[in-house]
Every structure is written in structure tokens, then in C-alpha cells.
Amino acid sequence: MQLKVPEHQVAGHIAKDGKPGPLVDDKGRFFKPLQGDSRGENEVKFYESFSTNTEVPDHIRRFFPVYHGTQAVEGSDGAAMIVLENLLADYSKPSVMDVKMGSRTWYPDASEEYVQKCLKKDTGTTTVSAGFRISGFEVYDHKESSFWKPERKLLRGLKVDGARLTLRKFVSSNSLSDMGSKPDSAFVSSVYGGSNGVLTQLLELKTWFENQTLYHFNSCSILMVYENESILKGNDDDARPQVKLVDFAHVLDGNGVIDHNFLGGLCSFINFLRDILQSPDESAES
């Protein structure tokens, strides 16, 4: 089995201090190291439950990575890995964004220390104010013909207007390394709009979240991805925008209550995208 480091990871843990990072193979699979303490265990528990839960409708299942079980991986110190669908396998030049949902990232019954740590991050970013925060992204820069990824520090400092501007930049054709450039929102209708676009997919998710009381997706992210290769070839309609939920280390049972934290953030995020679709030329905020 040939494993390599994924090319386009935008958020989450990477190989560091001798700990293995995620890997991909050439058969469309993504290997995610089990996180320490109970988090890795909890994520496996979620995937095991979700993948066999008959109460999850089929049209919702497509918003989640396919789960292939766990596996000890050679060359990674034999560390146990969660084996998932590689969401970017079919993309040649993907733009990717990771958006952590909810107006809080801590979960009920977390330790006082953990709550305070999260609270500080949540109030310092747009989590509290907007109900979500952009935790990472990588865009294909059409002017430079290369990928561009911001520093984490830059993302952490984003306020509401900055998040709005970043969501415009994600679907723009101008050079992004120049932070002063005004995003042209060239791909907004083919990525956020349309019958297969991000907004339509998010609205479908929203309908499910208004009713589902199976899981509470604490500190979970929405991953957005689209293909730039098709746009380069002049075929904007083949951008294949895709929405997926990722990161389930803190998912808890819903116990008959809807996930109002995720849902509130999702509704806010939907409204941000709707604003951009309604006025793609406006880009004065920053």
C-alpha cells in the first residue's frame, strides 16, 4: 500500500513532534490518525454508529465521508487510523475551505478548563458573533497558477467582515496573495449558486438539522470544495461544488433535542452565502 501526505489539507492535525499526520492512498482513501485521549475513540464510535444507523436518510448520508473502518498502518509506527473516503480524490485543482460550525465549540459536561479554553477562542474569532469560523482554506490562484493558503494566524484574527470577504475570495479569480485586491466573485454562481451548488446543499442539510435529534455535532466542520480545472477549461458549470461534514471527535447523542448550536450557525452561514449571491459585486467590507 502506497501512502503519502495529502496535498490539500487545510485544517486539523498534521504530522508533528513524531506523531503521525493523515495520509492518503491512490485508491481514494484517507487515513486519519486516532486523536489522543478519548477523542479518537469518540470519533470511531460516531462513524460506527452513523454508518449503521437506519434513521439517517440516504440523501443526508452523501454529506458525510464514507467510513471504511479502522486500520493499523505500517510506517506510521503501526498507529491506528480511521479509514475514510478521500474527499479530494476526484479533484485535480481543488479549492477547499474548512468552516467550524456553531456559536460554541465546547460541549455540555466538558471540564471547566476545556470550556474556558474554547470560550476564549470562540469569543476571539467569529464563532460567537457569526455562529461559525473559517478554520482553514486553500484556493487555486488563477492568476498565479498555483495554490494559495493563508497563515493560521491571519485566519484567527478574522472578524465578521473579514469572514465575509474571505467567503468572496474563495470564489474569486483574482490573485489572493495580494490581500488588498478586490475579489471579483467570478465563480460565485457556479460554486455557491445553482441547483447543485453549495447553498442548495446547505439548505438540504438545514432541513435535516431542523428535525434530527440523533447527534449533536459539537466542534464539527463543514468542508466546501470545488474544481478549478474545469473553470480553467472555460467550463464553469462543471465546478462540482461539494459540501461535507468532517471532524466528529466531540459528537454526542442528541437525546431527543435538535442540535440547535450547529443549526443556528448553519442558518447564519447560509445567510452569508445568500448575501454574496445577491450582491456579488459588492466587496467594500474588510
Added chain:
Amino acid sequence: MQLKVPEHQVAGHIAKDGKPGPLVDDKGRFFKPLQGDSRGENEVKFYESFSTNTEVPDHIRRFFPVYHGTQAVEGSDGAAMIVLENLLADYSKPSVMDVKMGSRTWYPDASEEYVQKCLKKDTGTTTVSAGFRISGFEVYDHKESSFWKPERKLLRGLKVDGARLTLRKFVSSNSLSDMGSKPDSAFVSSVYGGSNGVLTQLLELKTWFENQTLYHFNSCSILMVYENESILKGNDDDARPQVKLVDFAHVLDGNGVIDHNFLGGLCSFINFLRDILQSPDESAES
């Protein structure tokens, strides 16, 4: 002007330690003392803004008390009062419930001390877990022919199942002083259900909250009220269920972002009522 203490106040400040409480007159007006520090001022600011805001649709205005300005009231040490519509003026034997909305009751930019104080209450009640908490109610007890109001201590201790049970009791005909009694949900379809019922009204509010970015209703309550007199006369269809938003001391400008905190809690509350409407006989939880 004849002023008296309102009969059916279920939550909020009352006369205490020499400070005036709310008063009502016989012309359908409710006098609310301005709260200390900036809260009273902020509530007046909200009412002034809201009552003249042309962006608020007419069908939404009916969910808010009519505002009649402020007034210095004699006999109350000349204290300044906010003059509002008395929401209970047209009810003879009202059952009333105050539900504080949102999964947090603090607001962005509040002091560290205030955030921690709210956070403690929010995690200790159903605010964090359910996205709302029942902060007070009074029901007309059909068996005892009298009003019944729980102690605040009892309400503060409610968990999710207790809140669910209380929402059933609110629309039941059995005696409520006996906490062990199984609520019969006798009025569920005439109060929560129907084309003029609470659920229909909440869904209308929800549609507005999915789009409105004018105000963030931090720490705001939904007041539910219905008439028992008509039910006593065998006319359940005339229960006149009413939903109103109250308490605007912590309302802030939306700044282009929807109120995802209120909206998430509202969606959760809607789901609780929908559950009860779908299985009015089930009352095992407590």
C-alpha cells in the same frame, strides 16, 4: 390614573427593597420600571428603534408589545417607567409561561464577570442543553379553580425531561400542585396546535429570524398565554393562544448577521412543541 400590581407576572423583576415593580392600569397598559445601569436605557432604545423601524414587517410587529413611550409615574417615587401594552389585559383566566431563548444568555463584548455569571446559569439550566429555559409560568388549575405557580427554585432545577414535562403540564387540565400527576395534555391541540396556535405563530417568527439582521435578541423571552375561561365554558377553540417577545434590555444591533443564538433556540423549542403535538398521551419522561 389608577395603577395596581399585575396579577399574573411570572418572571422578571418585582417590587423589592423599596424599588418599584411593574404596574398596570385599567386601560390596558403595562408600566415597566427602567432597570438600573444601562439596561433600562438600552430597552428604551430598542423600543424607540423597533417601533419606528420600517424594515420590520407588519405581520411580525404583532409578536411585540405595543410601545407607548416612557413616563414618570407618581406614587412610584416618580420613577421613569416604560409604558407598554398590557399583554394580559384581555384575558380573564390566563395561563402564562415565560421562556428565555437562546443557548447563551450573555452577549458578545459583555464583561468577563457577566459572561461567567450567565455561563454558570446557562449550563445549570436547560439553556445550553436545549437552547431555551423556562423562567416562569402560572397555570390556571381546572381541578382547584385557582392559579398555580411553581417556586423559582423548582424551575431552576429543571433538566431537559423536566422542561418537556412542564410544557405538557402547561396545556393540561389536571391538578398541578400534585407534582406526581400525569399531565393529560387536554388543551394541546387548541393551544399549541391549530392554524392560530402557538406552533403556527412560532413558525412565522422563525421565518423572520432566518432572514432578519436588524437586532440580536440576547437574553430575550417568548411569552406564551392562553385563556382558560373559554375552556371552562366548553369552548376550547377560543383559547386565544398568543406568542409575544419580551425583555429587550440586552438587544444589540445585528450588523448584518442573523440572530443565530435566538434562532437555534427557537428551532429547538419548536421541536419540543411538535413532539408534544405528535404524541400528546406520552408523558413518561420526568
